Amino acid sequence: MHTLLSNLKININEKIFLKDPESSDLGKRIIENSILLIDDIGFDAFTFKKLGAKIGSNESSIYRYFESKHKLLIYLTSWYWSWLEYQLVFATNSIADPKEKIEKAITIFTQTATIDSNFTHIDEVVLKRIVINEYSKSYLTKEVDKENKDGYFLIYKRLVTRLHDMILSVDNTYKFPFSLASTVIDGALHQHFLKDHFTTISDLKKSDTPISYFKDLVFKALNISNHE
Amino acid sequence: MHTLLSNLKININEKIFLKDPESSDLGKRIIENSILLIDDIGFDAFTFKKLGAKIGSNESSIYRYFESKHKLLIYLTSWYWSWLEYQLVFATNSIADPKEKIEKAITIFTQTATIDSNFTHIDEVVLKRIVINEYSKSYLTKEVDKENKDGYFLIYKRLVTRLHDMILSVDNTYKFPFSLASTVIDGALHQHFLKDHFTTISDLKKSDTPISYFKDLVFKALNISNHE
DNA sequence: ACAATTATGATAGTATTACTGTTATATTTG
DNA sequence: CAAATATAACAGTAATACTATCATAATTGT
Secondary structure, three states: OOOOOOOOOOOOOHHHOOOOHHHOHHHHHHHHHHHHHHHHHOOOOOOHHHHHHHHOOOHHHHHOOOOOHHHHHHHHHHHHHHHHHHHHHHHHOOOOOHHHHHHHHHHHHHOOOOOOOOOOOOOHHHHHHHHHHHHHHHHOOOOHHHHHHOOOOHHHHHHHHHHHHHHHHHOOOOOOHHHHHHHHHHHHHHHHHHHHHOHHHOOOOOOOOOHHHHHHHHHHHOOOOOOO | OOOOOOOOOOOOOHHHOOOOHHHOHHHHHHHHHHHHHHHHHOOOOOOHHHHHHHHOOOHHHHOOOOOOHHHHHHHHHHHHHHHHHHHHHHHHOOOOOHHHHHHHHHHHHHOOOOOOOOOOOOOHHHHHHHHHHHHHHHHOOOOHHHHHHOOOOHHHHHHHHHHHHHHHHHOOOOOOHHHHHHHHHHHHHHHHHHHHHOHHHOOOOOOOOOHHHHHHHHHHHOOOOOOO
């Protein structure tokens, strides 16, 4: 498994950065530490100046990689979705049975992340926390239509479409394949948030994952039996 | 068990404001025009200075009502949820049949808003757009746990609980009543957003509403027949 | 009526943010 | 080893998100 993926590189739309952070040591330190710092103080309080202080580098140097912290957030979340896509394809590609395939997909989307040693400078567990807490801010902006046209959300949309396709291959008469797909993907993030912060309106306990909820939901929506 | 709404006054937690905006003419102008301005330029670009210019008042006067624009957003979204709660209770209270009741509830949560002439200074249609585009920003913060303790999100959580109760009264063996309730309420907002901005991953057309999707989803989840 | 209270307005000031621009120095490469 | 490139250091700017002070206008209580 490790040898098979040793040359793996997550590809991000070049419009998102000024200079590819994967192309240098400083770039990688920017990515690694921005994840840690955003998780620590939150995206709203996060600045390039603070990041510079953390990595012993200068604010202006960081601006040579990303033109704004907003673009950095888009980069980080795109990286996350791309990484999830690779997990999804890798785990479901060989499965022939549509039911089994979608079951596996739901697992991928709802489970808590684990470290992937293929990408040493990125802590996927922390990154997932960022996606849960900050992803919405990347598209809930006045510029969303323009940035969408520029392909900033392509990987995310491709992931939704992949799940959409799996849904249709289980039941091609189902009328809301896109809605159900985005409900699972975005809803999974949201249920994690509710579990952590609004505990009184969550069915989940601390270390729980919304996997059984979404399996039950999707299986019933598509009229397939749920064998646990 | 919830108490029924006794009048049409929307009550907001007093910790959210410094001075009740309902108590003065200036206060009402702040509410009315902040809704229009946030809708116009987005919450991120919105400032009290710009709002002051719009209403011919001073920045410092607005600060006497709300200590930050964040609190104003909490106020506006709380108002929206409270208004929705009143709609929900008003429309479902007299319905005895649990199926019919939940069907009506889903309609309330998924439909596009219409003007309510009981509140002349608030444009509910525009306010709903704000909730769709900005609500997440009110809780996706580092202060969420503290603010939650202070009751800032109480009305929203009470709404989720009301739907949770309806779900259980249809099927009290259902295992995920809270998750399903928040999926409908928050998912409805999100599906509206996707329809407007990420059209390629939406099943809905321009003037559509996600009502049939959520009805189908909930009815199947709760094993009740869907008679359209 | 009029003093006291309260509400609003005008203005100034502050630390921080989110950058841009310029120059200097260090590192890499051909 | 010169040239190109990358990074660092620093200055500067307009805007943001406030706080603080004082003046004036409107309301209220007796």
